[in-house]
Amino acid sequence: MSTPVYTYRRSPALYRLARALRVLSAVVLVLLILFTVSVVYSTAQLSHDPPQVGSFSAGFDTNATMILAGSLTLSNPGYYPIDGLTLVAKVDNATGGYLGAFAFGPESLSGQTTDQIPINLYLPVSATGAGASLLTHSQILQVALWGNATFGYLFPAGIALNQSRSWGAPFDHLNVSVGEPTPNGSLPVTISFENQASLAEQGSLSTAVVASDGISCGSAGWTLNVATGQSFSQTQDIALTPGCSPAGGSVVSAYVTTGYTVPLPPEAIP
Amino acid sequence: MSTPSPPPAHLGYRVPSLGWRITVASLRIIPLMLLFIGLPAAALSFLASHSIPIPLSILVVTVAGALITAVSTARYVAKPTRLYGPLSVLSSVIVVAYVLYILGNSTYAFTLPNTNATLHVQYTELIELLLIVPALTLAAGIVTTVEDARTPTERLPYDYPP
Incomplete structure (x- = not known):
């Protein structure tokens, strides 16, 4: 008995094409859904290990600046890298004057890694300008922060936030007062302030009595060793150059510490 | 020796009734x-209930979802016909x-509740990739339309095997 021969009829080409397109679209949809779910899950892991901002330390630096040094610890416990990570911070003083900015990046943070980013913010503390008040007025600084990053290759995200940070001035309520010139040709100068900064002031305070025409009539120095939170108030007689009149001039002071000289706001002499 | 029964050379089909x-x-x-x-x-209501502004209107989502469901249902009913x-x-x-x-609303910005932080999230590239899916089904629909126009019952033995 012979075995019958069956013929298998292949489905038509257009039918196969349409079916292939539908199957392909379903595969693409499933892959996109799986990828998105995995990215969302991976990104959600960040909430278990949020960015940590370490404590800041303040110090004087070159070019009449104060440096706020800190660090930001970023962890990426997820599976996908965080790309194009950028951070920008801008600091304004209490009256809205621009003080300085910090920028970082762009950097990448691979999955399952932790990185520590140094944050060094330089604030000008010259005797004039927006930063002058940092020396002599404790205040609330306005810190604006922007951050951008791309999660899972496809999802750029950014955050912008404003924060208020209290600032302790190293020469808070600085007061320079002059008395009446003494018969022996000296001028009593009293300097007082409170150190509200997080650093101890060790060094000296050099003070000069400057006449209205800019000529120095005399100078003196104070030794400083003022811990955080302590007040300073001392009076010293500054010997004046014979014939030099301080009236209408000013008292110019500067804080001198190892390697740095920080000018303080001048005080007018009536 | 028994041989498994293959499909017959002359293909038939059994289209379910309209009621079914x-x-x-x-x-x-x-x-x-x-x-x-x-x-x-x-999902949108959940965001709204947490004071987070929603990226899409619930009305639009409902209307679009109802439209897609209605057309998909009509498509299923009309599968054996040239309307498919x-x-x-x-x-x-x-x-x-x-x-x-x-896609036009794929940049989503909102203020995080109880903070002064504004968050921007962009999912434009994902939505662009997602466009591949309807583009492929659109192409499949066009191919089926052409196939039905040329040979109206050609696909029925494969869609509704006996």
């Missing part, structure tokens, strides 16, 4: 509505329009 197709299509409406209306609306291809094309066009609407 309508019954099954009605049952399909439940998961479709859940997928296209229920879940998106629930055009309805597939129409369904894909509606999905493309919906995805394009989402």
